[in-house]
Amino acid sequence: MATKSLKARNNDIANTSRQLEILSNGIFADGELPTFAAKIKETNQFPLRPKKLEILQINLGYMCNQVCEHCHVDAGPDRKEIMTIDTMNQCLEVIKNTGAHTLDLTGGAPEMNPNFRWFVEEASKAGIKDFIVRSNLTIIRANKKYYDLPEFFKKHNVHVVSSMPHWTRGKTDKQRGDGVFDKSIKALQELNAVGYGMPNSELKLDLVYNPSGAFLPGDQMALENDFKKALKADFDIDFHSLFAITNLPISRFLDYLIASENYEDYMYSLVEAYNPAAVKNVMCTNTLSVSWDGNLYDCDFNQMLNLKVASKVKHISEYNEEILQNRNIIINQHCYGCTAGAGSSCQGVVA
């Protein structure tokens, strides 16, 4: 199990242009597989354009208490990129005027940003309807100062979305680190105790499943049933929905695919599972991603590949929704990850 980010290890893959080179060369350069652009051209979906903006996804920093095997953010305790209060203020200005109804806070562990609570309180005052925090669960048990997070989330009616790769300890710890399963279970029980995830509760608790290796997620509904049955029977845990998310071939997962000699087979699986119906609803068509330093991206994955929006407006300080919405979405071969099978997004399947 890795304990450092690729960046701290000076791994070649930490270089985003190297990742883009890998995704553009080999089987895609020699025509063995069609590029994503060629594929969406078949159904006249090129260029990909945004629809109505619904979700503003803000990355509060890459610092995390965990170092998960396949993290697309390459997050970890050694990452020091954290959103400053100045950038948060710029985000708040946008939140007050945006047409988006959902604010989606992510990281790293967003709770590790020292101004996280202040930001949630201010954004709450600004009147966002749906408020998502992507919490890794273990943060709630990581330090005393986080123990009251469930109460804090409840106070602001935050919709909690948490990663949980499997209902067994072995598979969860292999992917997310030793001890993560037990701490996650404890955190889920604490969230349940304040009302999160209970049947008919307004306090929404959803789980995110992503595969532990070089394979695609199975049927979201079937997995949700399996998770519900097992977590209820073993730990008396309740939650609302399960989002099945496909691992995109970038960052640590790309490094893993190459090192384990699964890269080509995985890309074949993604291309074979390509579903044109999923293209219509890919999340970049209704989401904007803001990085810790205020730059704007089509999605969290493009953020990690350092592919800023193709617009005159590239930073939150110069935000203009009308200009931004009139742009072409930047695509590359990693986009096949969002269009495989029933599709994949931060909210689960899309088709």
Next chain:
Amino acid sequence: MSKSYYDASDLRKFGKITEWNEELGNKFFDYYGKVFEEGALTAREKSLIALAVAHTEQCPYCIDAYTKDTLQRGVTKEQMMEAIHVGAAIKSGATLVHGVQMMNKVNKLDG
């Protein structure tokens, strides 16, 4: 020609069998797809049966395909190993139960 009888990348080309006989090929794939749909058995149960049979048939393509398929359905490696023991038990049982035939013959010839 390839140097070995089996090539892992041939599995991806399975669909191409329709190119030499479209009607029968399509009928087979329609049937195959239908068999694995959710029914009185769940798709997950069917996948585990397929994994066990893949081993008793000793089909490397099927083993690759259903190891991946069961993983996608959240099956654990403990469950996968138990499933193939079921296949192995039937295989060895099928061998050994013929021992009764041998015993009958011995009793007849040399009883």
